[in-house]
Amino acid sequence: MKILITGGAGFIGSHVVRLFVNKYPNYLIHNLDKLTYAGNLANLSDIENKSNYTFIKGDIVDGDFINNLFEKENYNAVIHLAAESHVDRSIANPIEFVMTNVIGTVNLLNAAKTHLTKANSAFKKFYHVSTDEVYGTLGDTGMFTEKTSYDPHSPYSASKAGSDHFVRAYYDTYKLPVVISNCSNNYGPNHFPEKLIPLCIYNIKNKRQLPIYGKGENVRDWLYVEDHAKAIDVIFHNAAIGQTYNIGGHNEWKNIDVIKLLCKIMDEKLGRENGTNEKLITFVKDRAGHDLRYAIDASKLKTDLAWLPSVTFEQGLEKTVDWYLKNEDWLNNVTSGNYLKYYEEQYTNR
Ligand code: NAD
Ligand code: DAU
Numbered sequence: 001m002k003i004l005i006t007g008g009a010g011f012i013g014s015h016v017v018r019l020f021v022n023k024y025p026n027y028l029i030h031n032l033d034k035l036t037y038a039g040n041l042a043n044l045s046d047i048e049n050k051s052n053y054t055f056i057k058g059d060i061v062d063g064d065f066i067n068n069l070f071e072k073e074n075y076n077a078v079i080h081l082a083a084e085s086h087v088d089r090s091i092a093n094p095i096e097f098v099m100t101n102v103i104g105t106v107n108l109l110n111a112a113k114t115h116l117t118k119a120n121s122a123f124k125k126f127y128h129v130s131t132d133e134v135y136g137t138l139g140d141t142g143m144f145t146e147k148t149s150y151d152p153h154s155p156y157s158a159s160k161a162g163s164d165h166f167v168r169a170y171y172d173t174y175k176l177p178v179v180i181s182n183c184s185n186n187y188g189p190n191h192f193p194e195k196l197i198p199l200c201i202y203n204i205k206n207k208r209q210l211p212i213y214g215k216g217e218n219v220r221d222w223l224y225v226e227d228h229a230k231a232i233d234v235i236f237h238n239a240a241i242g243q244t245y246n247i248g249g250h251n252e253w254k255n256i257d258v259i260k261l262l263c264k265i266m267d268e269k270l271g272r273e274n275g276t277n278e279k280l281i282t283f284v285k286d287r288a289g290h291d292l293r294y295a296i297d298a299s300k301l302k303t304d305l306a307w308l309p310s311v312t313f314e315q316g317l318e319k320t321v322d323w324y325l326k327n328e329d330w331l332n333n334v335t336s337g338n339y340l341k342y343y344e345e346q347y348t349n350r
Contacts, residue, residue, distance in 0.1 A: 007082030060104030090156035188225030216256030248296025
């Protein structure tokens with residue numbers, strides 16, 4: 001089996017690539033990534049010399065490049081993770097999100113469709129990795145199921161919703177064999193420090209302020225990234241064509257409570273007096289169009305494919321903090337150059 005994984009140098013993609021390369025030595029894994037600010041080959045340094053792994057630098061927005069790649073490689077499957085992934089950046093620059101998330105996805109679908117019709121085609125599956133943000137926001141109760149209507153609010157979630165619709169359209173119109181999953185918020189190693197948890201780990205370490213949007217009352221459903229990668233493995237191998245699965249941790253937390261727990265863990269790890277890090281919490285202007293609450297009903301995945309998260313939030317957060325404290329070089333590298341300047345311009349003075 002020769003699989004094209006897109007976005008494999010990013011946060012979730014790197015865990016998916018590592019899992020597939022190590023667990024399936026007979027598969028050939030091609031990792032296609034543009035290496036944007038979020039892509040980092042250091043995320044895969046432990047597997048880069050494995051004989052079943054190949055890295056390809058390229059842009060999914062370049063349709064000719066994608067068509068030629070499919071023509072040359074005769075892939076059996078695609079697992080598509082490449083995307084612009086940060087909501088705040090999408091508010092500042094929506095076009096880039098339309099280009100990569102919509103046009104890039106359609107380029108891949110088109111190449112797979114063309115490839116499927118060839119006599120020598122061995123193409124079996126196009127797996128599109130998506131987000132729970134396509135469903136919009138919940139009030140105090142209820143959960144997103146696979147039947148919840150799409151109601152995206154940010155340019156990021158609108159672009160992901162658009163890509164999901166194109167994937168389903170290629171299934172309905174051209175019989176392209178597709179599978180989709182929509183996952184809740186991930187956290188863990190290799191997460192770029194612009195997202196809430198790794199940003200606050202970086203800021204606590206450096207005694208910088210912890211910017212909490214609004215009152216910190218927004219709720220997210222957190223899942224340890226390796227559990228997401230395992231769910232992708234299970235869905236890729238076992239889901240029927242045309243199916244959608246929600247993936248989530250049954251793990252809802254208000255942002256302020258996440259950060260208080262993180263502060264406590266890091267007080268202990270850094271040998272600071274209990275309560276020291278909490279003093280860094282700073283309430284800042286809210287995100288425009290900020291969704292109040294996400295919660296995933298993942299019972300279909302549990303019932304059909306026997307997947308459950310393996311790590312509690314407390315365990316996962318502690319493992320995550322340990323990884324960031326141990327991998328100082330990684331953190332210094334991704335926060336070198338323009339990181340702080342860009343961060344301050346884009347977010348702090350919104
Ligand atoms: P990320 O931003 O960490 O990584 C994205 C990767 O895609 C990077 O390596 C980047 O270089 C690459 N990329 C971006 N534009 C590209 C292009 N034009 N061509 C080729 N490669 C390109 O993102 P992530 O958090 O790992 O998310 C991966 C996927 O999972 C995305 O599709 C995202 O929508 C989805 N998702 C993320 C979460 C989450 O909590 N992070 C939750 C649910 C779903
Ligand atoms: O739900 C899945 C989605 O989760 C993914 O599709 C996205 O790619 C991923 O980025 C994530 O989106 P969020 O917007 O939920 O993640 P983020 O870490 O940016 O924010 C989490 C919550 O914390 C959200 O309510 C906004 C808030 N926040 C975020 C940042 C960066 C803050 O209060 N302060 C911050 O500095």
